[in-house]
Amino acid sequence: MTSVFVHPSSNHLVEVLVHRPWLFGIANRVLISPYLVFHRDGQIGGIDDARFRKWTLDEDSVIFLDESGSRTMAFRVCELGTNARVALAECNTNINMAHFLLETESLLVYPQKEDSSVLTPLPKRRPNLVVLRAGKSSMHTSWLKDITDTERNWDLCISWYDDAESFSQYAAGEYNVLQNELKKFQSIHKLLYSGGALREYDYVAFPDDDIDTSWRDINLMFEIAKCHKLMLCQPALHRSSFYSHQITLQQSDKRLRYTNFVEVMFPVFSQAALERCVGSFPLSESSWGLDQLWPRLLGGHRYQIGVIDAVAVRHTRPVGGSYDQTKAFADKYRLMHQFSAPEDYQEFGFIVI
Template sequence: MNRYLIIARVGDNSLHPTWINSEKRNFDLFISYFGNEEKKYSEHADYYEHMKGGKWPIISRLIDKNWEIISKYDAVWFPDDDLLVDTNSICKMFDLFSAFDLSLAQPALSMDSYFSHPCLLQQKKSIIRFTNFVEVMAPIFSLSSLERVKHTFSQSKSGWGLDFLWPHMINGKIGIIDVTPVIHTRPIGGELYKLNPELSPKMDIVKLQEIYPDIILNKKYKKNKFKVFSQILETRTLNEKMAYFKGKVQVALAKKVSKETKKYGA
């Protein structure tokens, strides 16, 4: 048994084999397969199940069913299956997550990734940014944070709104790990959405807001706007004020560079 765990909902075009391209790793893999081929990918997994449905409600059920196992790990990553990254990068990501005592984080997205939030694109020469936001595409939770928010996974079928909810519920540091980027290889709205047309992201946010009336989930709300509290570069650490302004500049530059960068597979 390794120190960390990946739990992934995967389909027939999953890229998870790139995550385990080396036998030497610090994580185990729990595959929750939603395709049609019985036992597909079971040989890749330390833990395996075959279950139809969306991402987060099924993961919620999986966690409840297997909490005795999951609770033995220090941190758990929930990546989408269209993320391209190798074993060494994942191991480093987990090591940094623990080294910086993070409660919630995600790896940055490479510049050739398809993305929704430019603030999540990789910043060169940056090791980590301490922020107030990560996306539902690939969150990493410490065990204590996971225990605090796991009940929310079943409250949004599409996952929309959860990424604005979690920072309000977690007591601890949140970060984007720039030095271990992943490539988001497909346009937003992947295989799970195609197989589950009943998913309604906008309605999920409305329902989630009804459950948590004291927490404003609108991304335009001032407190929900992306902010960098501090940043560790390869050469120095930025204080809160410098990190805030540099973060603003980085997002603007990331938008510009990403528009000029050919997307993966295009």
Template sequence: MKNEEGFQSGKRRFLVLARVGEDSLHREWIADDTTPRNWDLQLNVYAKDHSLSFDGDLPTVFDYGTKWDSIARHFKANPELLDRYDYIMLPDDDLRMKSADISRLFDIAVEHDLTMAQPAMTHDSYVSHEIVLRVPGFRLRYSNFLESMSCCIKSSYLRTLLPMFERHFTGWGTDLIWTMLMEDPAFRAAIVDEVPMVHVRPLYSGPIYVSFTKDGIDPRQEVRLLTSCFDNYSRFKHVYGGWLTNGRRVGDFETRIRNAIALLRIAPRMQHPRRTVFKSFWLVVWAFTKAGYRPEQLRAIAGTEMALLGLGKRASVARGEADSVIDASATRDTVISGLEENSMATPPTFQSLNLPS
């Protein structure tokens, strides 16, 4: 990792640390210089052409690793950033966002005392999880799931997650658990509908997948490894309350019904309309069957990697029993099995992505 110069003191409270390459859209984020920003931009570059122009408020860093191990190295080399900034956003470089919207995301995170937040995705984006699609009328929806491509994280919590990023650099699976590793996770993570973003790159086509091919890595195994570390992990992705744009707070039932209606309205325009309708169906079901749902802190099984890292609550399971639980968990695919509520109709395979299975 190459740091071009020492870091200078900043006056803004928030940081956007973006992993970017030659085709990055980050210049769109700072194109509007008429509106003051409350955030600094720093670029962590995976492009090998140093002659390219990269804009940022802090010195550009060159690191040719994958996103999450590079981020871990970045903060290990510059831990003062975690003290200087209250929240840090870690966006991919294929997101279309506006400067004022990013500022608004940080403001909402502070206003609602969120530990984690992400912009909502527009319907014309390439979408993996329908739950993060924008729902008109909402300021935010509380959720137990936030995607890894654009998450904004309170710096104090990000510090606790860095060891996981360092060891699980594919990023697969971390976004399934990271909102529930904190103590008392209810109402601490939210999809911010007031702040839209567009994901412009087709799924599974970024540079990281080239590196998976080169290194013979199957990131699905990372998912199985991570999720099997907890005895109360659930694959289902929920919304369970929110705030409307008129300032009214709504509960889990109204949030799910409004979300379901919004998905039905946009389903014909989606790349996977059946999958979108399927998610809408489950939201209606859960409006009646999951009343009062609140996410709980994940319990790490003794002896597992997450327990050794001190992530999640320690489960009261004997080591021998834990080993049998891990072995059993490893035999099932918790991500693409059965009727996972928001999986693809045909789960992606590495053959279809021109990657080794």
């Protein structure tokens, strides 16, 4: 089939790019990324490669930029025939070694208001939000209240997974919603539709309910995330915690470590990161694998993801005690395969106290 180059307007081309994922590879059948994403702010997600950090347009061409902002390659849109998937081919190169982008099926599921639990916006909200998936044994009622309520820089949303009777007894956040049918991130997904009350916050945290912490530490966690312009982060785990990943344990001589991993136990998203990652929330019933996926969707930017050592929380229960670990591992490896998200845990630098 002969390719026919088309010349869409810039605005139309932007909409073509940002509203669908792409296979990215080389014409000799080398696949580089099975799920590349063009973010509207000019960043590239779905791949962690310093050569492909950003994108821009130059007339009818799509330009890839590297970490320094230098141009690495250019593509033009091809039309492969009626009802065919959209494709882009690299310009000015040997056809057998040309890079290509081919529209692929979307795997992310973005929440829709008609399928969601609608919460009423607060008349006056704080800048940040904690969304706690909680039950009757939740630790949040024991969080140390070492600052006053007016000093908190975060609102609390409780997504209750226990029975309705206990919900009325225990739930006491700014937002309270009974969600006892699905698992953690599948339930929270239904609260995060575009334009909803929970999508107006600067940062949103999603701790498990077996985390022991304090109001002051949560305040500080949000302050550090904002100060260092982090997109995705977590508080470190106190060394007395039950833990799965060494990289999440506190290093007390540091304020912050830049990493390529944040655990599902207590992730903190900027609103921009949440926009990019919320569609992944229902993809894993156990939540396993989501923490490998999120940095991939964000594009692996070295100094926007991290573990905050200045704030250490304590994980109080053994890992994996409340679910089928065989199914959890299946969730994890399925997502890693679908998105080509490797299981590696790296630190790229740190800030000392």
